[in-house]
Amino acid sequence: MINLTIDRVPVSVEPGTTVLEAARQHGIRIPTLCYLKDINQIGACRMCLIEAKGYRGLQTACTLPCAEGMEVSTNTKDVRETRKLILELLLSDHNISCPTCVRQGNCELLRLSQEAGITDLPIKGELHQSAIDHSSPAISLDATKCVLCQRCVAVCREVQGVSAIGLVNRGFESRVAPFFQAQLNAAACANCGQCTLVCPTGALTERDDTAAVWEALHDPTKHVIVQTAPAIRVAVGETFGLPAGSISTGQMVTGLRRLGFDRVFDTTFTADLTIVEEASELEERLTHGGTLPLITSCSPGWVKYAEHFYPTMLPHLSTCKSPQQMFGALAKTYYAEKYGLDPKDIVSVSIMPCTAKKFEAGRPEMNASGYQDVDHVLTTREFGRMLRQAGVNLKKLPDSEFDSPLGLSTGAGVIFGTTGGVMEAALRTAAEWLTGNQLNGRVKFTEVRGEVRGIKEATVVVGGNVLRVAVANGLAAAARMLEKIQAGEVQYHFVEIMGCPGGCIGGGGQPIPPDGPEELDEVRQARIQSLYTIDEMSTIRRSHENPAVQALYREFLGEPLGEKSHHLLHTHYQVRHPAGVRTGR
Amino acid sequence: MSTCCCGMGVTTDDPRFAELDAFMASVREQPGSLISVLHKAQQLFGFLPEEVESRIAHTMSIPLTDVYGVVTFYNLFNTQPVGKYAISVCMGTACYVRGAGRILDRFAEELGVQAGQVTDDRLFSLEVCRCVGACSLAPVVVVDGEVRQLKEADVPAVVAELRQRSELEALSQPVSARS
Amino acid sequence: MTTMRVPTRISSLLELEAVRAAGADVIALRQAMETPITEAPEVHLLVCGDTGCRANKSPLTRRTMEELVVEHGLADRVKVVQVGCFGFCKAGPVVVVYPGGTFYCHVKPQDCAEILLRHVMGGQPVERLLFTPNPKEKVRFHTTVDLPFYQGQVRRVLKNCGLINPESIDEAIAADRYFALAKALLEMTPDEVIAELKKSGLRGRGGAGFPTGLKWELCQKAVGDVKYVVCNADEGDPGAFMDRSILEGDPHGVLEAMAMAGYAIGAQQGYIYVRAEYPLAVERLKLAIRQARERGLLGKNILGTGFSFDIDIRLGAGAFVCGEETALIESIEGKRGMPRPKPPFPATAGLWQKPTLNNNVETYANIPQIVLFGADWFRQLGTEKSPGTKVFALAGQINNTGLVEVPMGTKLRDVVFTIGGGVPKGREFKAAQTGGPSGGCIPAEHLDTPLDFESLPALGTMMGSGGLTIMTDTACMVDLARFYLEFTQDESCGKCPPCRIGTKRMLELLEQICEGKGTHADIDQLERLAVGIRKGSLCGLGQSAPNPVLSTLRYYRDEYLAHVDDHKCPAGRCKALTEYQIDQELCKGCALCARSCPTDAIVGEVKHPFSIKIDLCIRCGNCYDVCKFHAVVR
Ligand SMILES: Cc1cc2nc3c(=O)[nH]c(=O)nc-3n(C[C@H](O)[C@H](O)[C@H](O)COP(=O)(O)O)c2cc1C
Ligand code: SF4
Ligand code: SF4
Ligand code: SF4
Ligand code: SF4
Ligand code: SF4
Ligand code: SF4
Ligand code: SF4
Ligand code: SF4
Ligand code: FES
């Protein structure tokens, strides 16, 4: 252990700890802006300046390793004045427009300015100019609010392995932008939105679709239905200040009704459906020598990544649409038929943890119903904003139930929202099918319950069959695994890939922790925990046992992988340009 | 595979790519050789269009944004075509205090472009550089790769000389190569 | 002449000595001052082939000379040799004739025959090509020993520049190159090499003056299986060209020193990072490395000692910040040259996170002589804390521009007025700028300051790499500060906000002041920004960017105030604040001004007072400069 003092408080830390981490461990808060633990420790923003006796000038706590006997002061006159001046400089080149900025509630720049006691903006000068890039259906980039902390660049590169955006130009002209300053929709971007989660300001945000949804809700000729993904119920509470992982399923449903949705359904229902179809596909490929491993396709971030970076792996992808799109296709066919609605009057909205799903809904092939299957996709954050705009206080709402039939689900469907969940749900079903009997009640496959940003592998023996499976979350981890599969170093039958760290609970559209991304990992764990809790409390825990799913096959689809399923529930993929460059990390 | 979007005739089957590929192969074992490769590419193509950067990224397994980020960081790399003759006025300290500013203004006037721009006929690029190490002769201008000690009054003659050189070259070229 | 075989591949000290012996006569001849030329068995015409003289077409002079030698059947006795920079580049193309060391200036092709026939054949120097400070007077200086430019200079680092052909490794060896390496490898342990360096007190010539021996020791002690040696040849300070001259004139000295560094710290690979704006230096280095490899002085098992070391060149691409060592490392790694925070220092985690020794070109160039002649010899020149010599690039508004090498501690006055020959006639010395964009100014009242690592910071400037730009009363110090801020603003890498935005804001304020729109509050704001940027910036570029402003505010505050309060630019540089007029009383009607005016703004009739059409005047100042009667006023 290394002993030092920070603001005269003696502390002792592991060797290799930075001064910033040491301070945090001991309850001393040093302001940061560019810091992302392990991912972006570059000393760029200069917010974390401190003084250390014997060290030249001011040092950045986020990069300075602790040393024995060090004496650190985090709050001297020099430190305060310099930090303040730097903030004033940042603000002098910032398109200050807080009232119209989606980040005004949790903007780190604004918070730091307050904390630094900025009461005046004495520094004036030319602002760097840039048009807002609204081209992508998933994310928007407003460079006039960018502080060049590089957090987005680091996440996109290190966590996602995509490098869709990077720094361009130099000095005052520096910008965050895609290759050749193309528009985002022309970049090799997975649309995962992870960058929006870590951006400290309103520079990178989800594309805002709330206006279109309000429009639909206010249109009396429209029948507006909504589906909510499993990961919303354990996260939306955060937008009202509830602790991470708070389960607010019932209140969420009530809230959606208050907003004026005609029916409130659950994507979890089609998650169950996805499992039935996908397990059938796996069985089919196993027994008829199809392309293996079969890789899940329910994460549109992962799918778009594969289309740019791993075109040769596309035959491995399950042809199943994501639950959102299965739902969309059924809403304007099965549901419309069943309730005598004209599909053209149905507006299908989904609430997703995901920015990539905004893109997915607009893919031209996603119109099996003859219309765009899902009309509008809102993220958890947009949903939270709509509730506030409508004056609905989620915390005070009574619980209510999803509408049926597309609202009935199982515990298996719910855990779709976490890494390993799809795999576990599939195993629950496959195990039973492959053994031909109800497997002594085995529903827990903890061996695939993943760690955030990691890879997990397991060998599951089911009825004499050995199934080798693997789970990856976060695209960089996925790429690592794919490289091994391509090199023949590993052989799997079935692989789950989720685009976001932790799966959808860590999706790019989820609430941003109030204290910034330093809490992201904790928050993700809490949300994961809650999904498993819901699963535990569910009466039905295997997807194929969902009575509504069974009814759907009986009344409408026929059988899994049948003609109608094929038309409505399955899709195909395309090679996309620009081809991404894998960096072999 | 022969799309050209820059209007400067760089298609993906351009024969110069073969030479670039060979160069990249020769430095494959050297870590960090991106900047050398970019120099080579610029020497071959005159500038670094999207197709060229994309080829480099894929061959060297470097993310596209990293290649572009490097290109736009360094002054000497161009993403736009440059003039046939580059006129680079040194605005380093020694040259500046000896009136380089006036020479720059004069070139701008003669050529009708500002520093950083290319004349409409693509004959001249007017650029500013920071010290070529010939400070004892200040002010100096690098004219088409050649360091010259100039006075403001010499500027029209330099421009005329290059115009003439270009005409002579055009005349000495076989007709088929002109278009 | 010796009859011993000159080996191609040199694999022992004996063979190295053989090569030196083979070239001994050549070196001796080029140092011979007394031998009468007509009696010399051989005559060498040394033609400078470096960038400065090249710009004055020295290759043409050299080729003409070579052709004439052949034409006149003198090829056996007379050799034309391309050599490196003599330092007095202003006089280029320079040709020096040995024996005798006669120094000819501005030698054009048409002058070659006269040198050959009259001087080489006839023993009579060509007077008109000798240096004179004033063509009207008859004073002529014959040799480098007489030339005032060389008075007080001691060429140690530059000793081979202008002596040997930089493209010949044999001549380099004849001039002792690689003997220091041999000594280190064969007679000294790595610890002894480092101890000698520490004892010498050599300090880094790249700017900060960090003790070189200590740096080598830190690298030697750093843990790492692989280590690197880097040579910083980025020379970004505009107005400085010491490193260029060393690389162009004597590249082997740097290679030799880097190999010694590799031996001392335990590295096998070196990189030289050269700015791409120095094509000739790059060519010379490439050639030198190739020759050294061919001869076995780089590569595996050098001089049969088992020590292996190789060097590669990496090119910059036009970014001043890449001179900063961590940015340079990023750039060698093929990335955007954005500095890394320190610690960790390159000595512990540098190139590819391995321990890396980085020194400047001139620092390396000092090392062979320290190893050969010892620390005590080295300390004979210079001051206690700044031993040795320093090369300065003397430029700006001064008569003798060029490269000068003087002992540390030499007074600025001697450099400016003796070596530099003072400022142009009719002008007054105003300031010397040192340290480039990171430095500051030394005003006239401090002309007696010794040039060393301690004295300059005391005046609020710094040694920097050795750029020494002289300014006269025609320079506006506010404009100068603006010029430097424009530079740093343009060259900021953009990583950290104090520098990225701060330099922009400072520049904006300075531009306002230069336009006469500044206020006292702006000056206060400038100072506040300057202090904050200095403290808050990540790397040396930002930390020192405010220096030119702080320095000019310190010595020339009244000039700032003149811009702000009186809306006047005392030096007449700031166009918005300057109006030119012709004093009708003083004007003699000589029309000189009218001829110098680029916009034909001056009208009049010869022998009658001229006048300026103010709407046509672009305030270039030409008329002001040319009028002999001081009739143009502003
Ligand atoms: C902005 C900036 C530019 C620099 N440029 C150079 C340069 O061009 N050449 C150089 O040798 N050192 C330069 N330095 C200093 C280097 O960072 C480093 O200190 C030096 O190369 C160390 O070598 P030395 O100890 O031999 O002086 C620069 C420093 C800064 C902050
Ligand atoms: S990013 Fe922050 S400071 Fe900027 S406009 Fe938005 S809320 Fe305001
Ligand atoms: S925060 Fe202040 S300035 Fe902003 S709206 Fe409220 S009262 Fe007005
Ligand atoms: S959405 Fe994802 S892939 Fe696209 S830029 Fe952001 S982090 Fe990168
Ligand atoms: S877009 Fe956001 S995260 Fe990215 S650099 Fe700018 S401020 Fe930082
Ligand atoms: S993991 Fe979930 S949130 Fe992330 S891209 Fe995939 S579907 Fe969207
Ligand atoms: S001080 Fe300037 S050059 Fe240095 S890291 Fe900061 S922005 Fe880049
Ligand atoms: S200042 Fe220049 S433009 Fe104006 S009158 Fe004099 S010479 Fe002509
Ligand atoms: S140069 Fe001087 S004296 Fe001659 S015409 Fe011009 S102002 Fe009059
Ligand atoms: S948080 Fe340490 S420099 Fe940005």
Ligand code: FES
């Ligand atoms: S300042 Fe122009 S060549 Fe050095």
Ligand code: FES
């Ligand atoms: S370049 Fe020829 S003397 Fe300096």
